[in-house]
Amino acid sequence: DSLPHINLSLGFFGAWGVSLDGSIVVGGARNSSGQLRPFRWENNTMTDLGTLGGANGIAFGISGDGSTIVGRAQISNGFFHAFRWQNNTMTDLGTFGGNESLARGVSYDGSVVAGAAMLSNNEYRPFRWTQDTGLVQLPFISGNDAGARNVSSDGNVLVGISSEFGIGYRAVRWTPGASGYVLQSLGSLQRGRDRDGFSDAWGVAIGGNIVVGMSTNSTNPRDDRAFRWTPQQGIQDLNAVYSGLLGASVLEHAFAISPCGRYIVGRGFNAATNRPEAFLLDTGITGDTNADGCVDDSDLLAVLFDFG
Numbered sequence: 001d002s003l004p005h006i007n008l009s010l011g012f013f014g015a016w017g018v019s020l021d022g023s024i025v026v027g028g029a030r031n032s033s034g035q036l037r038p039f040r041w042e043n044n045t046m047t048d049l050g051t052l053g054g055a056n057g058i059a060f061g062i063s064g065d066g067s068t069i070v071g072r073a074q075i076s077n078g079f080f081h082a083f084r085w086q087n088n089t090m091t092d093l094g095t096f097g098g099n100e101s102l103a104r105g106v107s108y109d110g111s112v113v114a115g116a117a118m119l120s121n122n123e124y125r126p127f128r129w130t131q132d133t134g135l136v137q138l139p140f141i142s143g144n145d146a147g148a149r150n151v152s153s154d155g156n157v158l159v160g161i162s163s164e165f166g167i168g169y170r171a172v173r174w175t176p177g178a179s180g181y182v183l184q185s186l187g188s189l190q191r192g193r194d195r196d197g198f199s200d201a202w203g204v205a206i207g208g209n210i211v212v213g214m215s216t217n218s219t220n221p222r223d224d225r226a227f228r229w230t231p232q233q234g235i236q237d238l239n240a241v242y243s244g245l246l247g248a249s250v251l252e253h254a255f256a257i258s259p260c261g262r263y264i265v266g267r268g269f270n271a272a273t274n275r276p277e278a279f280l281l282d283t284g285i286t287g288d289t290n291a292d293g294c295v296d297d298s299d300l301l302a303v304l305f306d307f308g
Contacts, residue, residue, distance in 0.1 A: 019066035028058030068110025072102035105150035112155030116147030157208025171201035212254035
């Protein structure tokens with residue numbers, strides 16, 4: 001498809017999401033007929049969630065409370081639509097008039113879904129979905145494509161990617177404004193003389209003030225670099241911030257961050273084994289939910305407001 005890393009291919013089997021307590025896992029797995037099906041795993045039992053009338057699908061995310069699963073599944077004509085699964089029922093979230101859509105992120109209680117949907121001209125637009133509003137299109141920078149990848153636990157802040165004319169793709173963040181959602185470009189990592197590298201936001205912590213993802217100025221995956229963004233520090237190369245822990249190893253792509261902002265997971269290159277591997281980074285920062293460098297009453301209030 002036309003939007004990098006919002007890929008609608010069928011090769012993404014595996015586990016993609018986990019509930020907050022770790023008891024439920026979701027993803028995609030092949031059945032005996034070779035079809036890729038969205039699954040829910042709990043108590044050592046894998047359950048096929050079904051599709052929207054077609055043969056294939058995959059689950060990309062699960063709410064923190066484990067009640068709601070999101071992803072994409074084929075409809076009867078073979079196109080893929082975003083779905084929300086809850087109480088053993090899969091709901092088609094539709095499109096913006098185009099053929100396909102997909103859902104990647106969901107809030108803690110399952111009430112807010114983040115994703116991307118096609119217009120009639122096959123361009124992607126980011127969306128925020130709720131039961132009351134349905135698909136609501138979010139603003140984008142410029143260019144042809146954009147998509148939301150994740151949403152904060154409280155459902156207020158979304159992160160993802162948007163194209164920009166003459167530059168490429170940028171990691172972005174959407175926050176509530178007086179007359180709708182406000183778009184903010186998070187920039188990209190400057191590497192050498194290249195100031196206009198690709199960037200993409202994948203994970204967001206409680207309150208929406210810590211965002212993680214990847215940035216690169218090369219087509220070689222080995223040149224990808226994981227980043228962390230905060231309002232105070234802007235976009236930071238995690239390899240530079242935690243160089244003392246890494247040696248010659250590289251953190252290439254940050255996919256997710258724990259709600260408290262302490263743990264970051266993703267893909268990297270382990271110099272000791274000379275191969276790509278998954279990584280878990282413990283930043284050692286506990287409870288700094290607003291990313292201001294201090295753990296105080298404001299962090300406690302942020303948690304209490306987010307979880308009610």
